[in-house]
Every structure is written in structure tokens, then in C-alpha cells.
Amino acid sequence: xxxxxxEVARRTFPVLADLRVDPGQRLAVHGPSGAGKTTVLEAIxxxxxxxxxxxxxxxxxxxxxxxxxxxxxxxxxxxxLLRQAAMLFPHLTVAENLGYSRRGPGGRPAGPDPGxxxxxxxxxxxxxxxxxxxxxxxxxxxxxxALARVLASDHQALLLxxxxxxxDPALRLELRLVLAELIARRPVPAxxxxxxxxxxxxFGDRLAVMDRGRVLxxxxxxxxxxxxxxxxxxxxxxxxxxxxTDRCRFPGSGAPAPGWVAVHPDKVVMGAVPAAGPxxxxxxxxxxxxxxxxxxxxQLESGERIRLRLPLPVAAGEPVTVTLVDPxxxxxxxxxxxxxxxxxxxRARR
Amino acid sequence: xxxxxxAPGALDPLWVSLGASGLALGVIVLGGxxxxxxxxxxxxxxxxxxxxxxxxxxxxxxxxxxxxxxFMVGPNTPxxxxxxxxxxxxxxxxxxxxxxxxxxAAPYYVLGVQAAVAAVDRDxxxxxxxxxxxxxxxxxxxxxxxxxxxxxxxxAITWARAIGAFGAVIIVAYHPFxxxxxxxxxxxxxxxxxxxPFALLLVVVALPLPVLAYLWSARARRRD
Numbered sequence: 276x277x278x279x280x281x282e283v284a285r286r287t288f289p290v291l292a293d294l295r296v297d298p299g300q301r302l303a304v305h306g307p308s309g310a311g312k313t314t315v316l317e318a319i320x321x322x323x324x325x326x327x328x329x330x331x332x333x334x335x336x337x338x339x340x341x342x343x344x345x346x347x348x349x350x351x352x353x354x355x356l357l358r359q360a361a362m363l364f365p366h367l368t369v370a371e372n373l374g375y376s377r378r379g380p381g382g383r384p385a386g387p388d389p390g391x392x393x394x395x396x397x398x399x400x401x402x403x404x405x406x407x408x409x410x411x412x413x414x415x416x417x418x419x420x421a422l423a424r425v426l427a428s429d430h431q432a433l434l435l436x437x438x439x440x441x442x443d444p445a446l447r448l449e450l451r452l453v454l455a456e457l458i459a460r461r462p463v464p465a466x467x468x469x470x471x472x473x474x475x476x477x478f479g480d481r482l483a484v485m486d487r488g489r490v491l492x493x494x495x496x497x498x499x500x501x502x503x504x505x506x507x508x509x510x511x512x513x514x515x516x517x518x519x520t521d522r523c524r525f526p527g528s529g530a531p532a533p534g535w536v537a538v539h540p541d542k543v544v545m546g547a548v549p550a551a552g553p554x555x556x557x558x559x560x561x562x563x564x565x566x567x568x569x570x571x572x573x574q575l576e577s578g579e580r581i582r583l584r585l586p587l588p589v590a591a592g593e594p595v596t597v598t599l600v601d602p603x604x605x606x607x608x609x610x611x612x613x614x615x616x617x618x619x620x621x622r623a624r625r
Numbered sequence: 626x627x628x629x630x631x632a633p634g635a636l637d638p639l640w641v642s643l644g645a646s647g648l649a650l651g652v653i654v655l656g657g658x659x660x661x662x663x664x665x666x667x668x669x670x671x672x673x674x675x676x677x678x679x680x681x682x683x684x685x686x687x688x689x690x691x692x693x694x695x696f697m698v699g700p701n702t703p704x705x706x707x708x709x710x711x712x713x714x715x716x717x718x719x720x721x722x723x724x725x726x727x728x729x730a731a732p733y734y735v736l737g738v739q740a741a742v743a744a745v746d747r748d749x750x751x752x753x754x755x756x757x758x759x760x761x762x763x764x765x766x767x768x769x770x771x772x773x774x775x776x777x778x779x780x781a782i783t784w785a786r787a788i789g790a791f792g793a794v795i796i797v798a799y800h801p802f803x804x805x806x807x808x809x810x811x812x813x814x815x816x817x818x819x820x821x822p823f824a825l826l827l828v829v830v831a832l833p834l835p836v837l838a839y840l841w842s843a844r845a846r847r848r849d
Contacts, residue, residue, distance in 0.1 A: 322751055349754040362752040366770045375766075376756040428756050 277432045277464035281318045281328040281338075283311075289326065290314040290488040296432075299462035301455075303479025303496070305472055306511060311488040312468040313359065316434040319466070320356040321349045332432055332464075355430030359437045361417035363409035369420050370405040376428035387427040395423040398453050414441040419450075426457055433458065433465040439474060451477045472513055476500070484508050501601065506609040509537040515582050520604070522577040523553035534612065535605040540570075540584045548598040555581070556596050559589050573597070630822050638807035639826055645719060645803060646788040649726035653734045653783055658776075661738025662768070666747075676739075679732040687729055687792020694728055694797050721798035729794075730787040737779025741772040774842035781835035788831045804830075 276297050283290040290311035296302045304312045317323040319330050321338060324346065330338040337352050339345040363372050373396070374386050396402060399419045409417055418441045425433070438454065439447045451474065458465050467478045475482055475496065482496040484503075491511075492504040503509040506517060514537035523536050526549030536553055547554040557575040564570070568584040573595055575581065589595055604612045630636065663669045664676060682690050698704045698715035708715055715721045745768050753763040769776075791805040802810065804827040812820035 320755060322755075348759075349751070350757045350759050353757075354755075356755050358748075358752075360748070362746075362748055364749060364752070364767060364771075375753075424756070 276331075276333065277319070277466075278329065278331040279315065279319050281315065281330065282326045283314050283318050283323055284326045285311070285314065285488070288488045290318075292483075292485075292490050294466070294483065294490070294493075296464035296466060298464055299459075301458065301465045301467065301478055301480050302483060303475035303481070304466060304468045304483045304485055304490075305475040306470065306485035308470060310485040312470075312485055313436050314488075315485075316356060316436050316466060316468055319432070320354045320434060321347065321352050322356070353429065353431045354434060355425045355428055355432070356434045357422055357425040357436060357438050359440060361409070361414075361421035363412075363417055363420055363424075365409050368406050368408055369401065369412070372409070372420060373401075373405075373424050373427055375424060387429075392423075392427050395426055395457065398457060399423045399450075415443065415446070418442065422454070426461070430463065432463050433461070435465070435467045437469055438467065439469075439471075447474075454478070472500075472511075484511050486511060502603055502611060502613075503537070504611050506535065506537070506605050509603060509605070513541070514539045514603075516579065517605070518555065518575070518579060518581070519577075520553075522575060522579070523555055523599070525553045526550070531604060531612065533607050535609070536599060537603050537605065538581050538583075538599055539602065540582050542600045542602065543583045543585070543597045544600060545585060545587070545589075545595070545597060547596050548600075552599045552601050554596055554598045556594065557581070559591050559593050559595050562588055562591055571595075630826065638802045638804045638823065639830065641719065641722065641801045642788055642803040642805070642827070643830060645722040645726055646784065648723050649730060649787045650780075650784055652723070652727055653731045653787070654780070657731055657735040658738055661735045661779075662742050662764075664735070664739045665742035676736075679735055681732075682728055683732045683736075687790070688796060690729055691725065691793035691796025694725060694793060698724060698797075715797065717798050717800045719798075719801055722794055722801065722803055725793040725797050726787040726790045729790045729792070730783045733786050734779050734783040737782065738772070738776060741775025741779065742768060744775060745771045774845040777838040777842040777845075781838035784834045785831055789827065 276295060279292060279294045281290070281292050287309075288311075292311075292315045294302060294315070304315065306312050314323060318325055318338070325338050325340050327340050328338070329336065329341070332352070332354065335347070336345055337347045337354070363369075364375065367375070373392060376387060396405070399422060401416075401420060401423060404412065404416060404420070409420070412420065418438070422435075422438050425435075439450050442450055455478065467475070469475050469478075479496055481493060482499045483493045484491045484499060486507060492499055492508045499508070500512045503512055503514070509517070516538040517535040518538060520531055520534045520536055524547070525531065538555075544551060555575055557573040560572040560574050560580065562569055562571050565584055568586055569588045571583045571585050571589060573581055573583060583597060606612055660675070664672050669675060685693075694715075696702065698708070700706070700709065700714065700716055705715060708720075713720055715724050749767055749771070750763055753767045758766060789805055791809065794803065795806060795809070799806070804823055808820045808823045808827065811823055
């Protein structure tokens with residue numbers, strides 16, 4: 276198990292995290308730029324020092340600030356870290372970069388396993404690039420070579436910082452599957468940092484949401500998005516607006532205590548559907564296509580504007596009623612109300 | 626030219642110059658490479674002070690450097706006395722020529738190494754460590770190859786500077802004659818005609834290394 280109980284000093288704010296990842300388990304860390312996600316990975320890899328804390332990988336302590344203080348040198352930590360910039364060695368070809376690690380399977384000084392390397396080259400689409408130097412690669416190709424290189428090296432934990440950055444959207448989706456398949460073949464604790472929520476959900480067994488150096492919530496990806504622990508987490512996992520409860524029409528026994536309902540653009544249906552959640556009324560302000568859906572800006576009766584993604588187009592200026600499907604509800608202090616009162620009658624029926 | 630260079634002992638200055646400059650270059654490379662690397666990576670407690678100390682010989686006229694050397698390693702100084710105990714002298718000896726050349730040329734090499742190493746992305750070195758390289762192997766596999774064009778340029782300049790050293794050498798080691806001193810004395814005693822063959826000889830032995838280093842380093846930069 277990888278254990279990281281860390282505090283790292285930074286110029287703006289300290290980064291604190293308490294993470295545990297079992298072998299074979301995948302933890303995705305999501306948050307805005309500058310939240311401290313990369314710092315967490317670098318602290319585990321030993322690239323940045325801890326102010327306080329402990330990093331342990333299985334029985335081996337890698338960093339400890341308590342007495343006796345310990346900081347295992349980077350080459351001996353056996354932690355694979357893929358950084359945001361590809362960091363390919365410019366004087367070596369792709370093949371030489373891929374085989375750079377001198378440690379083979381089980382830490383033997385033989386270099387990467389040729390069979391495994393061939394699989395990585397094939398699955399990450401690097402055939403034909405092996406004799407090319409990094410200067411001749413595109414950004415996406417460089418990133419894939421860097422990903423293959425870190426996967427090829429012998430490591431007991433894998434840390435990936437925005438591994439699919441720079442890939443075109445279609446390839447990015449395919450690479451998610453490839454990455455999951457490749458990681459599954461080497462069951463070590465794996466951490467992936469990304470500001471792309473979709474990617475974080477696709478990768479992680481668990482999802483940690485970070486902001487300003489703190490882990491705000493940690494849990495199963497679907498649960499974190501369905502029930503964000505606070506208004507800030509809701510914002511970070513894709514909720515685009517917070518509407519005061521007294522501006523919504525609640526089914527059943529009426530409005531709950533004063534608070535806020537979070538609006539997710541994808542979790543809405545047209546019309547009032549009391550069994551699904553509270554509804555809002557407004558007028559369409561603008562409509563434009565968004566992928567296969569329609570992005571609709573609607574102005575509520577109360578004056579707020581919300582963005583929705585609907586399967587069918589609506590005309591600008593038309594009145595519209597939408598139901599927020601199972602939205603999280605926050606009390607006046609911004610904390611999640613565990614079970615929204617409006618859903619109780621529905622639960623009682625079941 | 627035949628008469629000048631064919632005279633008995635006429636090529637002695639060539640051997641002195643080649644021997645002293647070769648030795649000086651070896652000393653400079655052995656000591657200057659780690660020093661330049663440590664300066665580039667801010668690993669020395671008084672790094673800025675050392676840089677100032679290196680800039681001194683670069684900025685001062687060579688004759689003044691020679692005078693300073695007399696005060697540092699002359700027979701009445703602690704270093705001079707220590708050398709005396711070992712049966713050596715840093716005045717008018719082959720050793721003095723080497724010391725003067727080292728003092729005059731070393732700053733070019735150390736500051737050149739410092740610039741070449743500083744140009745190597747520190748993150749690439751960290752990457753090598755993440756892939757399992759310890760410091761020496763990291764230096765050999767990443768830092769050295771990437772800094773090599775810069776190191777080659779520094780080596781070329783240092784060689785040219787050492788073999789052509791005159792100002793400091795004439796103060797601490799009027800004898801034995803190297804080529805620069807031979808050119809000077811020939812010019813003073815017998816005129817331009819007898820100085821020119823030695824000047825040509827100096828150019829012939831001094832230039833190949835810088836030219837080769839320049840060509841190699843230009844090719845390496847193009848390749849990257």
C-alpha cells in the first residue's frame with residue numbers, strides 16, 4: 276500500500292494530503308490548476324521535500340520528517356512519475372528513451388522487459404517512431420513516448436500527472452482504455468492527476484477533489500459527483516450554478532430549509548418531473564449546438580442565468596421549465612444536506 | 626624558415642609549449658569540470674565568491690596576473706617554500722610555465738563548463754533520477770552528452786589561451802622558453818624574419834584542436 280500523509284510548504288499555501296492507495300487500486304486526483312495536485316505527486320516521488328509527514332510504500336518508508344528523519348534518494352524510491360512536460364532526453368532516440376531505465380523486472384539491472392516494451396510500443400502507437408529523436412515528434416507523440424517510458428521502467432508505484440495532455444480528443448478517449456489496460460497488467464498503487472473530470476472518473480476507482488492545497492472530498496467517482504460534500508466541491512465537479520432553495524419548486528412537502536440547490540448542466544430534463552427533483556422556470560436566452568446536445572442559457576424568473584445541455588433544441592425567447600435530476604442540496608453554510616427532504620416521499624413509496 | 630627551425634635546439638620551445646600546455650589543460654579539465662558543474666548547480670557555499678575569483682584573471686591584464694603569481698607562489702611565499710621543500714620551484718622552471726598557463730587559462734574553462742552545464746535542463750537530470758540513475762550515472766548519461774558541445778568550445782578556447790599565454794609566463798618563467806616567448810625574443814634580438822617561423826609554428830600547433838572542437842560542436846548542435 277502507498278501511504279502519503281504529507282505537508283509541503285509552498286509560497287502561496289501549504290499542500291496537505293492524507294492518501295492511501297492499495298496495489299492495483301487507482302486514485303484519481305482532480306482539481307483546478309494550482310490546487311497542489313502536482314505537488315502531491317512530486318512529494319511522493321521525492322522531488323520536493325516534505326515539511327511534515329510520511330511517505331510509505333509497502334514496508335519501505337520513503338520519507339519521514341519525524342525522528343529519525345529519512346529521505347530515500349529519488350533513484351532508490353522505485354516510484355514511476357510521469358510529469359506534465361514529456362521530459363524526453365533530446366540526445367537519444369525514442370527507442371533509447373524507452374529503454375533508458377536500467378532497472379528491469381524485479382529491479383534487476385537489465386533494462387525494461389523486451390516483451391513488455393514491444394506491447395507498450397504497439398498499444399501506444401509508437402511504431403515507426405523508434406529511431407526518431409524527440410525534436411522530430413509532435414507534442415502528443417512526445418507525451419505518449421514519455422508515458423511508455425515510465426510504464427516500461429520498474430516501479431512499485433505509478434504517478435501520472437496529466438498523462439493524456441496534448442492528445443487529440445478522439446485519441447484521448449482511446450488512450451484512456453489503453454492506459455487502464457496497461458496499468459491493470461502491473462498491479463501497483465496508481466495515482467493520476469488531472470483537471471479533466473471525465474478523465475478522472477474514467478481512470479479512478481476513487482476520486483479525490485483538491486483545492487488550494489487540501490483534499491476536499493475523497494470517495495467513489497460517481498458518488499463524489501452525485502453528492503459533492505460542499506458548494507466548492509460541487510463547482511469543481513461540474514455544477515455550473517447554485518440556486519437558492521426558495522427559487523425552486525420542490526415536490527412533495529415543499530421547500531426544504533433555506534439553502535442552495537446545485538445545477539449540473541447534464542443533470543436536467545425538460546418539463547416538471549416531481550419524482551426526479553425540483554423544477555425551475557425561466558426563459559431561453561441563447562441556444563447553440565454543443566457536440567450532439569444543445570447548450571442553452573436560460574434566465575430564471577429570479578434573474579439568475581443557468582446553463583443547461585439539452586438533447587433537443589429550444590427557441591430563444593421561449594419560456595422553459597426544467598427539472599434538476601437528483602441535485603445535491605446545501606444548507607445555508609454551504610455543507611451538503613445528506614438526504615434532500617424533497618426525495619423522501621419518493622423513497623417512502625419504494 | 627628552414628635555417629631558423631633547423632638550427633640545433635630550435636624546436637625546444639615547441640616541446641616546452643606542447644608539454645606545458647598539455648599538462649595545464651589536463652589539470653584544468655580535471656579540476657575545472659567538477660568546479661564548473663558545482664557552480665552551475667549552486668552546490669558550493671561560496672559560489673559567487675569563487676566566480677568573482679575566476680573573473681579576476683579574465684579581467685586583469687596578463688602581466689598583472691604574472692605579478693600576482695609572484696606574490697602567490699614566489700620563492701619567499703608559503704607556497705613557494707612548500708614547493709622548495711619538495712625540491713620544486715615556481716620561478717623560471719617548467720612548473721612555473723604550467724602554473725602561469727593554468728592561472729591564465731583556467732577561468733575560460735571553468736566559466737565555459739558552468740555555462741554549458743547550466744544550459745542543461747535540471748528537470749532532465751531529475752527525470753534520469755526518477756528512472757533510476759544515481760548522480761554519477763546521471764552525469765554520464767544526460768548532463769555530459771547534453772553539455773558536450775559547450776564543453777568542447779570551452780576546451781578549445783582554453784587550449785588556445787594556454788598555449789598562447791605570454792604575459793603571466795614572461796613574469797614568472799622567462800626560462801624555459803615556450804613558443805610565445807621565443808617569438809618575442811626572436812623579434813627583439815634578430816627581427817621579424819626569425820620570429821615569423823615560430824609564429825607560424827605556434828599557429829599550426831594551436832589551431833587544430835579549436836577548429837576540430839568548433840566543427841564538432843557546431844555539428845552536434847545542428848543534430849539536436
